[in-house]
Structures are given as C-alpha cells and as structure tokens.
Amino acid sequence: MARVTCRDHRQRVRGFGVDRKHDDIEQVLIPAEAIQQRLRELSAEIDRDYAGRKVLLVGVLKGAFIVMADMARYLTVPLEFDFMAVSSYGSATQTSGVVRILKDLDIDIAGRDVLVVEDIVDSGLTLNYLLRNLRARQPASLEIMTLLSKPDQARVEIPIRYHGFAVPNVFVVGYGLDYAENYRNLPYVGTLREEVYRS
Numbered sequence: 691m692a693r694v695t696c697r698d699h700r701q702r703v704r705g706f707g708v709d710r711k712h713d714d715i716e717q718v719l720i721p722a723e724a725i726q727q728r729l730r731e732l733s734a735e736i737d738r739d740y741a742g743r744k745v746l747l748v749g750v751l752k753g754a755f756i757v758m759a760d761m762a763r764y765l766t767v768p769l770e771f772d773f774m775a776v777s778s779y780g781s782a783t784q785t786s787g788v789v790r791i792l793k794d795l796d797i798d799i800a801g802r803d804v805l806v807v808e809d810i811v812d813s814g815l816t817l818n819y820l821l822r823n824l825r826a827r828q829p830a831s832l833e834i835m836t837l838l839s840k841p842d843q844a845r846v847e848i849p850i851r852y853h854g855f856a857v858p859n860v861f862v863v864g865y866g867l868d869y870a871e872n873y874r875n876l877p878y879v880g881t882l883r884e885e886v887y888r889s
Contacts, residue, residue, distance in 0.1 A: 715863075725760075725879065732853075733765045740767045740803060740805075743767065745805050748804055748807065749774075750775075750807065753866040753867055756865055758807040776816055778816045800827055808837070809867055812844070814848045842858070867879065869887055
C-alpha cells in the first residue's frame, strides 16, 4: 500500500466559511461533519489493512484523545488503547525543538501491531522522536494516523499511513487542538483570531 508523507500529500483544505460558534474563531476550516466523514473513511481502510489482527491504538496526548475516541467507534477490528504524552510546546504557538516524554506507555508493545494516533503533524520533529523511541521497543508493525498535517511546515519526512486533511500554515484549534489548553472541545477545526494569541 502506498505511503503518504506530509510533503507529498496534496489534499488541501479550503475554508468552509465563517461559523462563529465561538467568538475567538476567525474561520471554520473543517466542519464537524467533514471530520466525521473522513474518520469513517480512514477507519474502513484500517479495518481492511488490519483484518484478523488486534491493533494497539496509541493516542498522543492531549490533542489526539478526541480523534482516537471518535475513530475507535468506527473501527471493527479488535482494539486496545494506550496513551503517551510527548511535549515540545508548552503554551507557545511554535515548537521549542526540545522533546520530553511526560507520560509513557503502560503496555509493552514488543511484537504488537501499533497505530499511533495524532491530532496534527506540523514540523514532524516531535513525532520523529516518538517514532524512534517506539521502534526501539520492537513492535511487529508501527504506523501513523493523523487527522491533520501542515506540509509547508514539515522539517522531517514522516511516513503517514492514514491521513485526514492537509491544512495551510495557520494556527488551528478545535477537535482536540488547543491554544493554552483552550478550545479543544470545539467540534470543528478552525483558525484562531490573531489577536487572541498575539495578546
């Protein structure tokens, strides 16, 4: 099966118009219905690819918890769940370049089919570190699913097997994505008004 990287994926998101469900949102890029439709499509691919196998979904906290929970309800293959918290942000809008594991896995992944679930891949530096760490634990297979990517921000090539949407290089929030721990609960992905994060 063909692999998709952040750099060669050409599915771009164009804004669906302004939906001011929250005053701090400039524009809704991906409405809730489009997200759920794409998750159903990706789940069907995952079901085909992992037929007859048990999959360990590893959610990268905090952002991926909503993506993983919704996607898991569409999947029919046997599943287990675990989480990691890996940080390179703090409350800034740019990656710091320093990666720390804040919460490690509880499950031994040696010999397991592991699917890492991300909310967004931008520079790829954090995920690249995480993949190296997980490969050293000798899983039977290790693949990536991300809801979003920012191809124009990619600094390293990341082999993304299951990809939702490519978004422009703007600061996005909602559907698990935050700014200073706010906006994760929005059901859509939108751009934040510049004055909110510049103030």
